[in-house]
Every structure is written in C-alpha cells, then in structure tokens.
Amino acid sequence: MKKFLIYLLVMTSFLIVTACSNDAEGEENEENETNTEESATESNDSSEETSDSENETVEAVFWHAMSGAGQESLEEIVQSFNDSQDNYRIIPEFQGSYEEALTKFRSVGGTNDAPAIIQTFEVGTKYMIDSGFIEPVQSFIDEEGYDISQLEENILNYYTVDGQLYSMPFNSSTPVMLYNKDAFEEAGLDPDNPPQTFAEIKEAGEKLTITDGDNTERYGFSILNYGWFFEELVATQGGLFVNHDNGRTDDATEALFNEEEGLRVFELIDDMNQAGTYGNFGSNWDDIRAAFQTENTAMYLDSSAGVANTVETAPFDVGVSYIPYSDEAERNGVIIGGASLWMSNGIDESQQEAAWEFMKYLQTSEIQAKWHIDTGYFAINPSAYEEDIVQEKWEEYPQLKVTVDQLQETESTYATQGALISVFPEARQQVVTAMENLLEGTDPQEALDAAKEETDRVIEQANRANQ
Structure with a gap:
C-alpha cells in the first residue's frame, strides 16, 4: 500500500510537469506564430512603402518669367511633359520679371528651398556662373553623352564659357x-x-x-x-x-x-x-x-x-x-538675347534629374516647333524648322524666316558671342x-x-x- 501511494505520487507529479511543459510550449508556439504573422505583416508593409517610394513621382519647381502668350504656351508644354511619363512632375511658377525672379533666387540659391529650374535673362549669365548656386548642364551632358551638336551653335555660344555649357537656352531672340x-x-x-x-x-x-x-x-x-x-x-x-x-x-x-x-x-x-x-x-x-x-x-x-x-x-x-x-x-x-534655363545645385539629386529630363524634352523638334510658332522665339533645335507647322507658318509669313537666316549667318566671334559681366x-x-x-x-x-x-x-x- 505504501509503495502504491509513492508510485501514485510520482506519476501525478510527472503528469503535472508534463502538462505545464506542454502549456508553456503551446503559449510559446502561439507567441511565435503571432510574432511571425506580425513580422510578415510588417515586412509586407515595409515592402509596400519601399515600392511606393520607388514609384513616387518626383516634383520639380520651375521659376519662370513668361507672361501672356509665352506663359500659355509654356504651361501647355509643361503639361505635355508631365502627361508623357509618370516619374517626374514639373511645377511652373511665374515669378514676375527677369529681375524680380533673379532677386528671389538670390535669397534661396544653394538651399533646399531653391527651385529646380530658374529662367534667367542672358545678361544674368555671369552672375549665375559666379554665384555658386547652379549646376552646369554640362555635367549631365558629359555623364549621359547627350548630343548638343543637334542644337543651334550660334545660340549655344552665348551660354558656353571655357568649353562648358552652363545653362540650356530657352526663349532666344535677336x-x-x-x-x-x-x-x-x-x-x-x-x-x-x-x-x-x-x-x-x-x-x-x-x-x-x-x-x-x-x-x-x-x-x-x-x-x-x-x-x-x-x-x-x-x-x-x-x-x-x-x-x-x-x-x-x-x-x-x-x-x-x-x-x-x-x-x-x-x-x-x-x-x-x-x-x-x-x-x-x-x-x-x-x-x-x-x-x-x-x-x-x-x-x-x-x-x-x-x-x-x-x-x-x-x-x-x-x-x-x-x-x-x-x-x-x-x-x-547678332548676339543672342532672351533667356536660358539654369539648374540649382542645392536640391535633391532626383529633382535635378527631373530638371534635366524636362530640359531635354524642351529641345525635341516637335516641342521647339510649337514654341517657335506660338511665341516667335527661335527653335533651339533647328530641325524644328522642318516640321510641317513651321513650314506652313513660314509660307504664310515669310518674314519669320528672315530672323532665322540672320542668326544662322552670324559669324562666331567674341563680339557676337556677347559680353560677360556680372x-x-x-x-x-x-x-x-x-x-x-x-x-x-x-x-x-x-x-x-x-x-x-x-x-x-x-x-x-x-x-x-x-x-
């Protein structure tokens, strides 16, 4: 009888220990399963956030000084660029006259508050180069191997200093x-x-x-x-x-x-x-x-x-x-007049990329043809003059071709390249x-x-x- 009681006590203790051990393992397994589910959920959330971040459209602000028909045409071109792809969105913002826009830029140049692109008149070239607030577009030209020989040499000459193209010509006139x-x-x-x-x-x-x-x-x-x-x-x-x-x-x-x-x-x-x-x-x-x-x-x-x-x-x-x-x-x-587009250097690289893609888009023959017809400014890409809409306009108004002939017949000298003073x-x-x-x-x-x-x-x- 005594031996039986001892046996019964031992078996009872064993069952209790086993039950406690199984409960603990069950709780641990439930916790592990919960943690695994939470971890999986967090991982999915993180993956979605990364994906969203990668697919997020980069916005780049563009300060300009165009008004009237020029502004209307410019905003149409910006909209067509934004609609043509999903990676970048250019935001045009009118800043008043060239002088007013440049004054505002001086206060934010070199900071994250600077616009990605600013339009500056030709006589602001020396100041912009010396300011330290801009990234020469030559950097992107060299990195990508972009062919600028397709563009009008007598327009590029003004904005080229020491072999570097500092800004992209935009609204050019003589x-x-x-x-x-x-x-x-x-x-x-x-x-x-x-x-x-x-x-x-x-x-x-x-x-x-x-x-x-x-x-x-x-x-x-x-x-x-x-x-x-x-x-x-x-x-x-x-x-x-x-x-x-x-x-x-x-x-x-x-x-x-x-x-x-x-x-x-x-x-x-x-x-x-x-x-x-x-x-x-x-x-x-x-x-x-x-x-x-x-x-x-x-x-x-x-x-x-x-x-x-x-x-x-x-x-x-x-x-x-x-x-x-x-x-x-x-x-x-003649010396080229008008203005060009400059890229800021104190902003996020993705915004610079957006600015560069937009600048290249502007130089396509179709866009330059529209710009020439809408505003009377020269086509930076002379192949635009072969577009049907330009040929039709010139047939109606042959006087427009005279302005292009004068530019293209200009001799490239220090005199016609224009002066650089701040x-x-x-x-x-x-x-x-x-x-x-x-x-x-x-x-x-x-x-x-x-x-x-x-x-x-x-x-x-x-x-x-x-x-």
Whole structure:
C-alpha cells in the first residue's frame, strides 16, 4: 500500500510537469506564430512603402518669367511633359520679371528651398556662373553623352564659357529691322531692297520722313532707348562691349563701348535726330511698336520674337530685314538675347534629374516647333524648322524666316558671342542714360565716355566684391 501511494505520487507529479511543459510550449508556439504573422505583416508593409517610394513621382519647381502668350504656351508644354511619363512632375511658377525672379533666387540659391529650374535673362549669365548656386548642364551632358551638336551653335555660344555649357537656352531672340513696305513704295524706295548700312538708313530716312510745318507726321527711323539694341549695333561691326574679349578670356575690368564702333552708332542717331528724321519714342516697347503701327515711324528695330504679331496686326505690308551695320565695317551678325534655363545645385539629386529630363524634352523638334510658332522665339533645335507647322507658318509669313537666316549667318566671334559681366543690367542703364543725353544735345563721344566711366566704376566694385 505504501509503495502504491509513492508510485501514485510520482506519476501525478510527472503528469503535472508534463502538462505545464506542454502549456508553456503551446503559449510559446502561439507567441511565435503571432510574432511571425506580425513580422510578415510588417515586412509586407515595409515592402509596400519601399515600392511606393520607388514609384513616387518626383516634383520639380520651375521659376519662370513668361507672361501672356509665352506663359500659355509654356504651361501647355509643361503639361505635355508631365502627361508623357509618370516619374517626374514639373511645377511652373511665374515669378514676375527677369529681375524680380533673379532677386528671389538670390535669397534661396544653394538651399533646399531653391527651385529646380530658374529662367534667367542672358545678361544674368555671369552672375549665375559666379554665384555658386547652379549646376552646369554640362555635367549631365558629359555623364549621359547627350548630343548638343543637334542644337543651334550660334545660340549655344552665348551660354558656353571655357568649353562648358552652363545653362540650356530657352526663349532666344535677336533684333531685326521692321519697315513699312507701303511707305517705301510711296517714297520711291524698293520695298524688297531695304537699307543695310548706316549711310543707307540715313538716306532712306530722309525720303520716308513726312513733315507738316513744324509737325512731323512720320519719322524715317527709330530705335528703342534700350541698351540691348546698342550692344547689337556695336557687335555687328565686330566691336566689343568690354575688354578681355568681352569678358570671355578673363574677368572684364573696363568698358570698350565708347570706342569707334559705339561712336558710329551714336553719330548715326545724333545725325538723324538733328536732321529731324529720327523718332524718339522712349524706352517702352509698346510705345515704339504703337508708333510703327500708326505709321509715325517707317523703320525701327525690334525683337525677332515680336515679328509675328506685328506682321499679323499692322494695317500695311511689313518688311523684315537684318539690323544695319556701319559702312566702315563688315557685318558680323547678332548676339543672342532672351533667356536660358539654369539648374540649382542645392536640391535633391532626383529633382535635378527631373530638371534635366524636362530640359531635354524642351529641345525635341516637335516641342521647339510649337514654341517657335506660338511665341516667335527661335527653335533651339533647328530641325524644328522642318516640321510641317513651321513650314506652313513660314509660307504664310515669310518674314519669320528672315530672323532665322540672320542668326544662322552670324559669324562666331567674341563680339557676337556677347559680353560677360556680372553688372550688365547696370551697364545697360548707363547706355540708356547716354542715349537720353545724346537726344537732348550732348556730344556723342561725351555721352559715351560718361557711360563708360560709370560702368567701369561698377565693374571695379563687383570685381572687388568677388575677390
């Protein structure tokens, strides 16, 4: 009996221990299963997040200064790019004038708040290069082996410094001369053979001017009081705006625009102004264009981007010709104007990639054809001119092809490549002041010398600050 009780106690203890062990194993297995399920769930969630992250559309902000028809066309192009793929989304944001956009960029350049792309006018090139806020597009060209030989060389030249293309050309234009063909016929001039040299401009201007007593009903020739046209008239003679090969081989230290090429331009204006054949319509583009439309001036200089609208709206037959040059010089051609697109360097690499993909998209012949037709700006990719929509437009308005011919016939020199100075806007204002003084009776050389002196001063200040 005693042995039986001991046996029973041992067996009971064994069963209890076994039961406890099985319960513990069961709880552990349940916990392991739960952990496995949770781990699997977390793994799936993580995988989904990674997948979502990989497929997330990269947004890149694009600051621009286009308004009116230019803005409308630009936004349509941006939308077509966004719709063409799922990886990137460009967000266009209007920032006001070129000057206003550049001022805003100065406050955020080099930070994550900077836009991926900013449109800057051509005279802002030197500042942008020196700012340290931009990534040269040459970096992406070299990395990818992108073929820039397909693009217009005489446009690329302006934005190429020391063999590097710093920004991608966008809205590019040059000056041309517009003239009233009907007025030419009335004056006994050949409407298909407009004046080419300064002497020919003066001669035609006399025949085209109409006076009624002391009142001048129509002037022969006009130039907007804007430094760009002066720069172009100097460059087409082969003249330089500043030293060191227009600031291309070293930082410019002084202005050269008061030398013989610049003096010839001011003498042309002065001679015609004193003869009463030159119309002064100020510094507002709308005013001088209105003067031409209302036949208050028979010839004037305008941007190639303004040709289409003038041809379409003028109540007379409009002719388009190359800008005139001095009889003492050979025609060199024109400097590209307008603006280009710059890429920020303080932003995420994915945003830079988005910017680069968009810049390449802009250069396709189809997009450039649309841009040219919509705005009048040049096609950066000249193959766009072969597109049907361009050929049809040119057939209707052959004047548009003249602007392209002038650009493509331009000789590539330091003069036509354009000047590089960080204080270009200030220098332009000095030229405007000199033109105003000239029209009020100041001697041409004296007016230019004063503008040169003040320009040298601001160049020196800028160079000192950069050091």
